[in-house]
Amino acid sequence: MEFASPLLTDLYQLNMIQVYLDHADTETAVFEMFVRTLPPRRGFLLAAGLEQALDYLENLRFSAAEIAWLQGTGRFRANLIDYLADLRFTGDVHAMPEGTAFFANEPILRLTAPLPQAQLVESRLINILHFQTLIASKAARSVLAAPNKLLVDFGFRRAHGAEAGLMAARASYIAGFAGTATVLAGRQFGIPLFGTMAHSFIEAFDDETQAFETFARLRPDNVVLLLDTYDTEAAARKVVALAPRLKAAGIAIRGVRLDSGDLVALSKSVRAILDQGGLEGTTIFASGGLDEDQLREFAKAGAPIDGLGIGTDMTTSSDVPSIDCVYKLQDYAGMPRRKRSEKKATWPGRKQVWRQYDADGRMAGDLLSLADHQKSGEPLIHPVMLGGRRLQPVPSLDDIRRRAKRELECLPGPLRELTPGATYPVEVGDDLIRLAADVDRRMQSRVQDSDYDSHGGSDHAR
Amino acid sequence: MEFASPLLTDLYQLNMIQVYLDHADTETAVFEMFVRTLPPRRGFLLAAGLEQALDYLENLRFSAAEIAWLQGTGRFRANLIDYLADLRFTGDVHAMPEGTAFFANEPILRLTAPLPQAQLVESRLINILHFQTLIASKAARSVLAAPNKLLVDFGFRRAHGAEAGLMAARASYIAGFAGTATVLAGRQFGIPLFGTMAHSFIEAFDDETQAFETFARLRPDNVVLLLDTYDTEAAARKVVALAPRLKAAGIAIRGVRLDSGDLVALSKSVRAILDQGGLEGTTIFASGGLDEDQLREFAKAGAPIDGLGIGTDMTTSSDVPSIDCVYKLQDYAGMPRRKRSEKKATWPGRKQVWRQYDADGRMAGDLLSLADHQKSGEPLIHPVMLGGRRLQPVPSLDDIRRRAKRELECLPGPLRELTPGATYPVEVGDDLIRLAADVDRRMQSRVQDSDYDSHGGSDHAR
Secondary structure (H helix, E strand, C coil): CCCCCCCCCEHHHHHHHHHHHHCCCCCEEEEEEEECCCCCCCCCEECCCHHHHHHHHHCCCCCHHHHHHHHHCCCCCHHHHHHHHCCCCCCEEEECCCCCEECCCCCCEEEEEEHHHHHHCHHHHHHHHHHHHHHHHHHHHHHHHCCCCEEEECCCCCCCCHHHHHHHHHHHHHHCCCEECEHHHHHHHCCCECCCCCHHHHHCCCCHHHHHHHHHHHCCCCCEEECCCCCHHHHHHHHHHHHHHHHHCCCCCCEEEECCCCHHHHHHHHHHHHHHCCCCCCEEEECCCCCHHHHHHHHHCCCCCCEEEECHHHHCCCCCCCCCEEEEEEEECCEECCCCCCCCCCCCCCEEEEEEECCCCCEEEEEEEECCCCCCCEECCEEEEECCEECCCCCCHHHHHHHHHHHHHHCCHHHHCCCCCCCCCEEECHHHHHHHHHHHHHHHHHHHHCCCCHHHHHCCCC | CCCCCCCCCEHHHHHHHHHHHHCCCCCEEEEEEEECCCCCCCCCEECCCHHHHHHHHHCCCCCHHHHHHHHHCCCCCHHHHHHHHCCCCCCEEEECCCCCEECCCCCCEEEEEEHHHHHHCHHHHHHHHHHHHHHHHHHHHHHHHCCCCEEEECCCCCCCCHHHHHHHHHHHHHHCCCEECEHHHHHHHCCCECCCCCHHHHHCCCCHHHHHHHHHHHCCCCCEEECCCCCHHHHHHHHHHHHHHHHHCCCCCCEEEECCCCHHHHHHHHHHHHHHCCCCCCEEEECCCCCHHHHHHHHHCCCCCCEEEECHHHHCCCCCCCCCEEEEEEEECCEECCCCCCCCCCCCCCEEEEEEECCCCCEEEEEEEECCCCCCCEECCEEEEECCEECCCCCCHHHHHHHHHHHHHHCCHHHHCCCCCCCCCEEECHHHHHHHHHHHHHHHHHHHHCCCCHHHHHCCCC
């Protein structure tokens, strides 16, 4: 993986690690990653990005040049520099498999490691898991809105950088897209590739029919002609006129693409022109600023569209460009911890999510409990890395995609139908509620007892 | 730069290039990149990302492994494989300097190169320039909303991937941010770094005062204490109680940070607690889901906040997560071209933007003309790469930042004040209007003349 630098972190992590080393605070910490609240337009989320997160942890190391640079900043003492120079990730990871549907407050990843390691990796772990989860969750909406349509990721160019474009191809494929236009995603992940021609191709010829014919003769295996450079219906008639000449050469026009205008009306008129011209087998592919809301309108309007290129809206998750995904300390040195900031309080301790299903196999509700308390239902969180090494077998991308498909099928009706405001029941177990109260009492008694004075800190000053 | 692979492109580019090579369509093409329409919440945009775009072009080459993979797909003929194996970018680039304010329809980059080269690089060029321009334009709004405040990029973790996080640090620094929390951005671009502690640091101690004191004694040069882990005002009182002990050790509490709750009310009460405790010199830094609208509210409410960490909202440009940035063919083989798709028509030919200023030095209006027609005003587009080599000197990041500062100062009042709906006059020159009409007439006559038949394409079939 590119962008593996451990300097992809926030400066405060290094400052805190310096203090932890100086203060001998290097005991085991447990952090969990979860989403605090679901955005209004997301009834569920789809976990994605674990593969890249584990890659990052497994390969975590500072290069000699990075260590020299850190030293050169003058910010850090020799003990930190030495610590980082030798650093490998030695912790454990428990996680929900990629492709799992999840909800607010449910951990998708738990990391157990010496505090400095757990702190260093926070920023990049969130960065990896947040983005792919964001995009898989967004792409799943198009998949649900347009079942049985061919959906293709067209969104590399306006994704937020190279990694975003590449990982959006992966995340949308997990969610059920048929493939992507991004060539590197084909090479890196084996995702099927789609794409034929742009408007500039048509414009590079003085004559539109000549452009169509040249393309068809030179790329005869996959002839999809772009109709809207000048006049969509006129172009459809040119396609009909051209078809017999191509047929004589053994070339079929597999499809046409519409990229602008009123796509419902144009798909109907183009379908009629193609059908009247004997091109019933030529499919219609639509693109151009599409999102799941439009896909539902196309379905309602009976637009004869067979496939859709979904671009910027999906790769930027434009209606919800971020989710409130956090990574919080749950336990340190054997003591459960929690944050009580206004509207940001967390449940302490290592947790498990237990999923209930109804008689039809539909998801019926989740229970959040402490990890070591056995409850009924399917546990969603499993060990995936122990002592810094990934557990085998690692699921393939197609395994993950199949899991996501099953998850989407098992969603309750209102979530499948993207009904605004639809919710899903997540119960917080009594054990967690009791533990939170215990932690609060412990902190409270510390505050009341507190005779903490200069003595408390004096032996750490240097 | 990482992510330099030329496979960061759309499949249709390779399919078109295959046809161009087979059909001997490799003459000079001129493409321009511009934004079709400004989003409602953007009165102006700030160009950014040119440095990375030119890096990409200058270093464009396929590795042996990439060539072998392309060959192995079975999609392409030997002439394309050979062409790509030897490919270097040999074209010219003209562009607006980074940090320039610009508007709809104004090219920020013009690329002149053999058609296959110009086509191959489209996807990644847009990907690079779109994102940094998006973020510089977003970050500029915070800079204008909070003049004289210290603004810091805190948004790596929820940026869309590693490259997005890194380039958002660069783009926001260009727009006037003081620095970033992202360590790699410090190393790669020399951007000043900021950051002290997280909530997990406080939680790793059983006592909040102990956490504060330990940090202060071990990181005495930059003591900024995070107050909102449990109770913000109580924490401020602990800071006041701790201060004399630290002062005795020669340590000053430089600042405190508030990350949740009602930041206006808390900044006032915390300021009062600090002042009453003799800590008038301790600054207040705020963070937590901030955007430019809140910054304006803070200013209106007189919140005593000295610095702000701006995160997800800026690095995802959350209100406008993409802009309608396109790269369009303007001229091929010496003939001007244009697209006439509904709502997506373009102005043909190589263009220049001429900027007028009023007597006070404020921007008064732009004129869009053909590049070879001298007009009055400041021309904004300049050569930056000739024959595939960058022209020297390359502006430094601080040069670019100074330019952006001047541009923001020169914006008309309503744009500086982020007045919703404020617009800026961009006139389309008569020469362009005439040329567009000429192109349309030429295309029209081609359509009428068109006796194009099998003859037109037959010699290209193979």
